[in-house]
Amino acid sequence: MVNVAFLAPLGTYTHQAALQQFPEDKHTTFTPVDSISKCFQELMTNKELDFAVVPLENSTNGQVVFTYDILRDLMNNSDTYQENEAVPMLEIVAEQYVSIDLCLIASKPLNLNSLTKETKLEIHSHPQVWGQAANYLKLLEQKVSALHKIDASSTSAAVRLCCEMEGEEQGGVISLAVGSSIAAKAHNGFVLDSRINDKKGNTTRFLILKRRNSQGPPLEARPFSPLANDQMVSILTFVVKQDSPGSLVDVLNVLKEHRINMCSITSRPYHFPKDDRIQLTPENEEGRWRKWQYIFFVEVTHDNRLDWAPVLKGIRSNSMRFCFWGTLHRNGRYYDIT
Numbered sequence: 001m002v003n004v005a006f007l008a009p010l011g012t013y014t015h016q017a018a019l020q021q022f023p024e025d026k027h028t029t030f031t032p033v034d035s036i037s038k039c040f041q042e043l044m045t046n047k048e049l050d051f052a053v054v055p056l057e058n059s060t061n062g063q064v065v066f067t068y069d070i071l072r073d074l075m076n077n078s079d080t081y082q083e084n085e086a087v088p089m090l091e092i093v094a095e096q097y098v099s100i101d102l103c104l105i106a107s108k109p110l111n112l113n114s115l116t117k118e119t120k121l122e123i124h125s126h127p128q129v130w131g132q133a134a135n136y137l138k139l140l141e142q143k144v145s146a147l148h149k150i151d152a153s154s155t156s157a158a159v160r161l162c163c164e165m166e167g168e169e170q171g172g173v174i175s176l177a178v179g180s181s182i183a184a185k186a187h188n189g190f191v192l193d194s195r196i197n198d199k200k201g202n203t204t205r206f207l208i209l210k211r212r213n214s215q216g217p218p219l220e221a222r223p224f225s226p227l228a229n230d231q232m233v234s235i236l237t238f239v240v241k242q243d244s245p246g247s248l249v250d251v252l253n254v255l256k257e258h259r260i261n262m263c264s265i266t267s268r269p270y271h272f273p274k275d276d277r278i279q280l281t282p283e284n285e286e287g288r289w290r291k292w293q294y295i296f297f298v299e300v301t302h303d304n305r306l307d308w309a310p311v312l313k314g315i316r317s318n319s320m321r322f323c324f325w326g327t328l329h330r331n332g333r334y335y336d337i338t
């Protein structure tokens with residue numbers, strides 16, 4: 001059996017990513033989990049789970065910071081280290097790309113032309129959505145007296161909440177949700193408008209994680225989730241040694257020396273605990289402490305013959321702390337999302 005945790009409830013884009021990765025057959029169970037953070041927690045603590053699927057980034061508004069910050073914290077709070085290499089319990093084993101067609105959904109049919117300057121709107125969705133349909137929501141707001149955005153744990157949770165309200169106008173307020181047409185169907189909602197995302201080709205990338213060294217079921221290449229020949233992607237995170245000029249370049253040079261192509265780099269700030277400060281700034285220049293440090297997320301592409309040992313040796317000696325999150329096949333949808 002394969003048991004896969006995903007951001008709940010049925011009908012989320014994360015659910016769609018899970019269905020793209022794993023066969024919907026009698027050997028696979030999909031376990032809805034209420035938040036991105038709980039997807040990580042459940043996978044670490046519930047040995048009956050084999051994989052978890054989480055959103056990482058969107059082509060319109062970038063990082064899903066909830067996920068980045070969880071990966072950051074798992075590295076910094078890892079209970080297992082090999083020297084300065086964090087070895088958290090989870091590893092990244094695959095990626096999926098989902099075309100995000102955002103829809104405006106109501107609990108009952110509603111003619112958008114019937115909205116007037118007296119109407120008050122409440123729009124429910126996952127916070128990641130607000131940046132993907134900003135223009136559409138701004139135009140909608142101009143038609144009514146007020147439009148309030150209300151964050152939900154996921155797009156489909158927002159649709160479910162909105163449809164459970166039975167659409168009764170609570171005090172003249174009409175509650176709508178933004179999610180997928182699949183979510184509308186799952187919760188008996190009505191799609192009032194579709195493709196409301198500002199940018200065409202709006203795509204979200206998802207990661208599939210598992211427990212490191214778990215004896216769980218292997219990942220099978222999915223027939224309709226084509227792999228891009230033998231191109232591999234590896235994901236690393238690291239914290240540079242100190243503020244000295246070139247400390248970031250020193251780490252990236254290791255990749256260059258081994259002729260490894262870096263395809264993306266991004267960072268997230270974090271406040272390191274006091275004891276780290278002593279490690280991070282041993283000379284404690286002029287008694288000043290840095291308020292925060294950056295953790296860098298780097299993705300590199302290579303073929304499946306790369307020997308990582310010498311590369312990690314170089315990264316180890318040029319970084320304060322690092323983590324190798326895993327190597328995955330580049331998913332063919334990276335090139336031609338349909």
Ligand SMILES: O=C(O)C(=O)Cc1ccccc1
Binds near residue numbers: 055058
């Ligand atoms: O999976 C979902 O539906 C989510 O709520 C997360 C999300 C939100 C917006 C785009 C992609 C994923």
